[in-house]
Amino acid sequence: MRGRGMRTAVFRLLVLVGLVAIWEAGTWAADNPFFPRPSTIVVRMHELWFSGPPTALFLTEGAVADILPSLGRMALGFAGGALGGVVLGLAVGLSARVYDYLDGVLQFLRAIPPPALVTVFLVLFGFGLRMQLAFIMFSIVWPVLLNTADGARSVEPLHLQTCQAFRLSRAERLFRVILPSALPKMFAGLRLALSLSLIVMVFSELLPGTTNGIGFQLTFAYQSFDLPAMWAGIVLLGVLGYLLNELFLVVERRVLAWHHAAQRLVG
Amino acid sequence: MLEIDNLSHVYGGGTPNEHHAIDGLNLSVAEGELLCIVGPSGCGKSTLLRSIAGLITPTGGQVKVEGNLVRQTPDNLAVVFQDYSRSLFPWMSVADNVALPLRRKNMDKSRRREAAQEALESVGLEAAGRKYPFQLSGGMQQRVAIARALAYRPTLMLMDEPFGSVDAQTREDLEDLVLKVRGHHQMTIVLITHDIDESVYVGDRVVVLSKAPAHVVGDLKVDLPGPRDQITTREHPDFVHLRAEVGRLVRGHATV
Amino acid sequence: MLEIDNLSHVYGGGTPNEHHAIDGLNLSVAEGELLCIVGPSGCGKSTLLRSIAGLITPTGGQVKVEGNLVRQTPDNLAVVFQDYSRSLFPWMSVADNVALPLRRKNMDKSRRREAAQEALESVGLEAAGRKYPFQLSGGMQQRVAIARALAYRPTLMLMDEPFGSVDAQTREDLEDLVLKVRGHHQMTIVLITHDIDESVYVGDRVVVLSKAPAHVVGDLKVDLPGPRDQITTREHPDFVHLRAEVGRLVRGHATV
Amino acid sequence: MSAQTLSRAVPASATTRWRRRATGAVCFAALIELLSRTGVADPEFLPPATEIVGRAATLLLDADFRAHALTSALAWAIGLGLAALVAVPLGLLLGSVPIIDAATRSVVEFLRPIPSVALIPLVALVIGTGLQHRVALVVYASLWPILYNTMYGLRGVDPLAKESLRAYGFGPLAVLRRVSLPSAAPFIATGVRLAAGVALILTVSTEIVAGRGEGIGVFIYFAGIAVPARMADILAGVFWVGLFGVAVNALLVAAERRAFRWHHAQWGERE
């Protein structure tokens, strides 16, 4: 068990180091200002965000001004979107009636490119945080919704019959049976939504009136052709994405322990 | 207690796979009775059970429990499904699986836990409470499903081949357990089995169903001197006679 | 044919749920033999079967099939799982389920289809080929699983309580079917059952396992005059004696 | 009664179901109409639904618009197709070989959150700005839902089903192909359905930000830079995109129903 874990960790590190080395070599060979070397990017990242005083945990003012608000927006947007997705997904997945009424409209909304709706968002929500949150939620709700609906729809029929035979209440059925059995699929949706929320956060920071954030910094850097700074933003997003995903997997492993254990039954 | 009136069920009506599972079945079970149902594989026993439990809506006829037409699952009913392993919830420990239905019973948590533990003990699984279903053997899973139904203390218990996956010794213990529980709690029990000896040993009455579409071809009152006992009862001449009778009925040589 | 040497298996080693399922089990089965295994519920029979099939790696000892150490599933082996309903593929028709393993056999499509249909007929399901597993009753699903194994014509067949969900008549037919197939195709069969009569009736040898952790507590040669017959064999004095013997062993009163 | 909806099919006739769908759509349209007519949202920026739909109808007669729509649909279709072609095998690989999954996870998770805005110029530099540009971005974004649903779908396969095939001596590849894949297929299909939406969004969004004169997104962009902005045009474009999304979804659902009849039959017609 432990040995296996160590092996993967080492393997993983090797893969990572190898890829960064290839990247460095590739950019060195290409010598294209649009593709700065990873070492340059790291230096720029340090300058931008991590060269602050020890009292601020080495975070610069720029980091506090850009990274924290972004993460805040992302977290709020993710929480709202995920909740909305789960609730709507369960409703649509469980009730034929709700499905019939909502499916068309939801599928319609799902296909709409948010950039085309910026003006509508603007008149509905105004500048700033509210619009950004609405924007993030609107974008990430779909994977959670669809996967939850799928999970709720494919609950083992005998489980439902068991519920019915023992006349479990609606709430018990929902929380003790349907939700747990839909969880594995829901988690697939949530994991998609998590990194999507990072991406959409960047988009939301392009919206009219934004004045800070990683996405803002990133686009500003591109507009002024500060390409290492733009790449610093990209790498930061990548690192954040990676960290958030690891965090997510920890949660998933806990919540879905039964699922993973039952799956390991076979070698 | 239970009235089944001209019950019919057709699966997939109108499709090429249309199948008449039950056809004009009549049956009534008295309060406190333990009725055993035997019949050939695929004849429609499980279908009948599902109709009684209100899990499927029969395509014809009606089922009444305590005088009420069954539309939804009647109150105070418990079912042990034939496919026990699928009817357990894999995300819950064994104890939680057993305790879950008790939430309907206005018991507080510790009472529920106690009741679950008690039921598990009665089926010989006192040590398995904290395990998950997939960590149990087939027979143990089946016993968990039985424990779940027992802990619930229903007034009507439906059991679909509940002892199929346990060894002979445990099976006898469980048969006696059912008999005991029935006596204590005035349950009405409908038990499907393929074991003819078992049907005669535990049943007050044995109903034999025909090949599909199922209808009743034999209905035998089991009048054995009580209390029943695995050794003496099975040696009783009436027992031997009855099991031969049931056997003949099942094989299609109806003499009644 | 099959050599089991000091086999042990521990589930969840190192965790609080550590469980010793098998402990130092020795057993050998000769070519063409039909070995029945009986033992208390949860003792480790299915675990043993999985080890033989190479589906789990035992934590101790070794299994040899035809002289080769089992690391992966040995060739020409078929298994009928205890949890038959989950071992069928819901996305395939019954016929496809049965025909699927035959892809290993270098048969063309029509041959596979024929073989599947033949096997289905032999278990009494000639009409079920185009249905899907969920459209079958429990006993029918079990017979599909049996048909799948039979169609494969393995040299070693492992059966885990294969007749648990069928009625008495069908059960007898299937027992005879297994005996017949074994005779025709020189199969070695290991069959787990809870029915003591059955173990004596079909087995050339009956092995009784102890409570968990499982080891062999009894190993009886069944020397009944062949060919076996449901009526005469079961009335044979040796049969009556053997079943009593096995019964005693299972109940823990070992006399051998 | 109502509690039944949690477990059992509520048999509703096709007409009832269509009526409900129509009701849902009409309610949604009415909501927009109301927001706009009452002035809760400035009608200059959110025109009434009737106006949007009316405009959408006349757009159909516009050959220019049809050409825009066609190029977008092409980019969408190629992008989605490629994404599925890449993601399903990759998902099967990552989902069935845990060590590869673990080893590549850092890279995969690192790449995922890179937003297409940042990628637009970089991709343009590497492969140019034509159709291939949009297709590349579409593939990149719509890869993930399929990949993840494939991986999670594989995890949900009943281990006993896999064992059953293994017991007959089938190797890991055969088990993957004959058990894991069909068993996970319905969930993979859901991933494809998700990806179809993502691909549509990416196609149009990329066009809005960096289209090169063609595509429905460019149409929307041009309507936006007019003075005053032609909101009815923008939303009529959006309307067609949305309707296309609905149609694609319906088509995919129908295809799933055909392909996974066993799934729907077994799990009951609860939708």
Place this chain on the structure above:
Amino acid sequence: STGGASTASAPPSAPANGGLEKTQLKIATLPAIDSAALYVAIDQGLFEKEGLEVTPQIVQAAPEAIPMLVKGEIDAMFGNYVSMFAAHDKNALKLRILAEGSRAAPDSLSIMALPNSPIKTPKDLEGKTINVNVLHNFQELALTQVLKANNVDPATIKYVQVTFQNIMPSWKDGQIDAAYLGEPMVTAATAGMGARKILDPASGPAAEFPISGYVSTQGWYDENPKVSAAFQRAIHNAAKLMENNREVVAKVLPTFTQIDAGTAATVTFPYFSSNDNPVRLQRVADWMLEAKWLTKPIEVKSLMSPTTSG
């Protein structure tokens, strides 16, 4: 008849034009009035006269065209100097200015307030929020100088980036206090909303402020010196044609912008440069340096060629 028709009839190679390195050019332009000279040159057959066949490629923002230029998908592009100088400064490309394009004319840019706004004078702008298309671009650059000249502290202004189509809703909704508009929005806001002009950002020190030009890379220029000269001539000649002749401009506007014929007849045009002048362009680079948008000075003259036309 559009420009396309006349270019199509151009002879494939015109030896009269003295061995051009290539005759077919693809130029990225913006769907804005500023790029009108290129379209007029096409429409009036001025490129044809030089032996060039020019295909415009509309892009949505200048930065989007830079990868195309670097990759060689296009020969030249129309872009604003601030972006181009920034790109040059950061080595994203080696800039070469082929021809000047547009300069701000009075009233072609405007800081405006709604009729009921408390903002009346430039001084009132202090501490207020104003939109720009892109942060740190020519709009800010010019306004900063003009504000200074009007005794307003430019540092107090809060700029927010608002895309074109969202200026009106944000403004009406009070999300921005004053709007920084270009044509044709100035005309539309004045006529349709009764908006008041507070300040002309292209006045005083920023009068005739150069906004955009036709640029390529130094490498391309080195390979195509004759084409460059021919191209510059055509653009300058177009600009000359356009001076005092609204019609030629108004005619082409609807073909590449979203401005209809009616509006085209009334909007204020920028100045279209009919010669290249390094001195006025140097001002842009200097101000950028002052604003610390550049890391080092740029000597603009070295990026330009002398005017060879007229």
